[in-house]
Amino acid sequence: MKLVDLMMNDLIIFDDSIRSKDELFEKLGHILEEKNRVTKAKKIIKDLYRREAETSTGIEAGFGIPHAKSKAVLQPTICFVHTGKMSDYVGLDGEKIEWVFAILVPQKTSDIHLEILSNLSRKLMNESFRDQLKHADNGIEVLEIMSKEESS
Amino acid sequence: MKIIGITACPTGIAHTYMSAEKLEVTAKSLGHEAKFETQGAKIENKLTTAEIEEADAIILAVDKDIDTSRFAGRKIKRVSTSRAIKEPEKVIEEALENIGTTEISLDKKKNGQEQKSGIYNHFMNGVNYMLPFVIAGGIIIALSFAFGITASDPKSDDYNALAGALSTIGGGTAFAMMVPALGAGIASSIAGKAGFAPGIVAGLLAANGGSGFLGGMIGGLLAGYMTDLLANKINVKQQLAAIYQLIVVPLVSILVIGLAMVFLIDKPIAWVLDALTSWLNGLGNTSGLMFGLLIGVMMAADMGGPINKSISTFSIGLMSAGVNAPIAACMAAGMTPPLGLALATILFKNKFTKEERTSGQSCWILGASYITEGAIPFAVADPIRVIPSLMLGSATAAGISMAAGVTSMAPHGGIWVMLIPNVMNNLPMYLLAIVAGTLVTAIAVGLLKKPVTVDDNKMINEVEM
Numbered sequence: 001m002k003l004v005d006l007m008m009n010d011l012i013i014f015d016d017s018i019r020s021k022d023e024l025f026e027k028l029g030h031i032l033e034e035k036n037r038v039t040k041a042k043k044i045i046k047d048l049y050r051r052e053a054e055t056s057t058g059i060e061a062g063f064g065i066p067h068a069k070s071k072a073v074l075q076p077t078i079c080f081v082h083t084g085k086m087s088d089y090v091g092l093d094g095e096k097i098e099w100v101f102a103i104l105v106p107q108k109t110s111d112i113h114l115e116i117l118s119n120l121s122r123k124l125m126n127e128s129f130r131d132q133l134k135h136a137d138n139g140i141e142v143l144e145i146m147s148k149e150e151s152s
Numbered sequence: 153m154k155i156i157g158i159t160a161c162p163t164g165i166a167h168t169y170m171s172a173e174k175l176e177v178t179a180k181s182l183g184h185e186a187k188f189e190t191q192g193a194k195i196e197n198k199l200t201t202a203e204i205e206e207a208d209a210i211i212l213a214v215d216k217d218i219d220t221s222r223f224a225g226r227k228i229k230r231v232s233t234s235r236a237i238k239e240p241e242k243v244i245e246e247a248l249e250n251i252g253t254t255e256i257s258l259d260k261k262k263n264g265q266e267q268k269s270g271i272y273n274h275f276m277n278g279v280n281y282m283l284p285f286v287i288a289g290g291i292i293i294a295l296s297f298a299f300g301i302t303a304s305d306p307k308s309d310d311y312n313a314l315a316g317a318l319s320t321i322g323g324g325t326a327f328a329m330m331v332p333a334l335g336a337g338i339a340s341s342i343a344g345k346a347g348f349a350p351g352i353v354a355g356l357l358a359a360n361g362g363s364g365f366l367g368g369m370i371g372g373l374l375a376g377y378m379t380d381l382l383a384n385k386i387n388v389k390q391q392l393a394a395i396y397q398l399i400v401v402p403l404v405s406i407l408v409i410g411l412a413m414v415f416l417i418d419k420p421i422a423w424v425l426d427a428l429t430s431w432l433n434g435l436g437n438t439s440g441l442m443f444g445l446l447i448g449v450m451m452a453a454d455m456g457g458p459i460n461k462s463i464s465t466f467s468i469g470l471m472s473a474g475v476n477a478p479i480a481a482c483m484a485a486g487m488t489p490p491l492g493l494a495l496a497t498i499l500f501k502n503k504f505t506k507e508e509r510t511s512g513q514s515c516w517i518l519g520a521s522y523i524t525e526g527a528i529p530f531a532v533a534d535p536i537r538v539i540p541s542l543m544l545g546s547a548t549a550a551g552i553s554m555a556a557g558v559t560s561m562a563p564h565g566g567i568w569v570m571l572i573p574n575v576m577n578n579l580p581m582y583l584l585a586i587v588a589g590t591l592v593t594a595i596a597v598g599l600l601k602k603p604v605t606v607d608d609n610k611m612i613n614e615v616e617m
Contacts, residue, residue: 092237
């Protein structure tokens, strides 16, 4: 199984009206509930915030990976969201986050899924991979970049 | 240069791998060799002993407590995962140049926590070994009391086989293991696995020799340090190593600690016991406030050691002469240490660890049943502050009891006998004495003990954000 198998075209969102963590999580919760990936939007928003409270999940160069392992998650899911610059969500380098991989894992999950997700964390440290994602402007393109990166 | 390390974060999904990737890539781009073990959902890319030995620098990018025993004797650079992701070059540079590194000491092989204040952690480890025996044993004894205070005695009229069994399990067995477990826990905290056998022997000798838990603490420390020296510090030729570790270390450590316990600890203790007993016999006047205060101080001084034993045996002896006030005072003084600590864990939450606060609640049952041993784990963890507080509270309880002239027809049983009509001659005063002693104990403990610092639960050198 690959990262790209956990992604769906309609879970790839381009919305530069999102300007804060709050708006981002609301949007994520709403869409995930709609697509039957989570039981309740409210629960998953709370779980994402709980993880955020430990340390911010903002990485660098405008990328963030909010994530949660939660009972409310029905199946392992990766959402890609290209937002506007978010005022209260910044990376370790101080840059405001604009590109988000939201990672949702069920409470009871297999190691395979965790491995796939850890794989994504490693890939995001690669600058050229990040640059390609920054320039993508639709879901198909994002999926292509993902599968190309994984087959290489 | 060879750079190795471990990365770990609480959820084990993201930061573990990001920091490992970042450190590896950066180290390689600077021309170093690098390998990072990731302790995420599972452990991957595990470091080998050889790799640890050959490494020029060790970096731990961790946001949770991990086992660092593999790096004993090595200098490590400990940072948060976020710092490793943010400025990997700087972290690597600092690790190579020994800036802000800490050394994992050799003799405390257990984990990073223990390098901070050795003895305290050894005692805590001893407490962890001992605690199940105290809690289970104490409650089982209390259960046997419920059948009637003499129901566990086959010679008694109200003998009940189940009560007898409960008493054997709780008092005869679990409680008998308490001090040996303490010794074993302390010694294995110091010397690792090799410390277990000499530690348990030292503890058992202390229990049987009458020096109680204080003897067990000293014995455990001696056994631990000696075994550590024998097993971990002395180098033996490769061909002889197996036979040395398997035969010489246990033989020498148990023999030496055994002889030390018998001749250096048990003998003086027996002498102290004799001296105290004859002194008490010579006191003559066995009534009044002063004698009550003395009873209280002695009861709480060593909980099961020679001082406690001499006063309780003396008071039981007085019962046969028809003097029933001292035994009542003993019982009150023996009940307040666990009761006072139970109250203190509620009133002063910040002075106790989470485990202590939970186990503190079992002290209500143990204290009410006159099972003073419930207080021992707290005393072991912080003897200098806890024992004087217990003495103060017990002296209050015993003083009031004696001053009011309360007498008891039963030598043991706590609340289980107290409420039987005609056992106590003045129950309201007696309850007042116990409540007062409990309050004094709790307040004294609360004032003397230091707040538990976050570091005691979790040690991370550099946490940011």
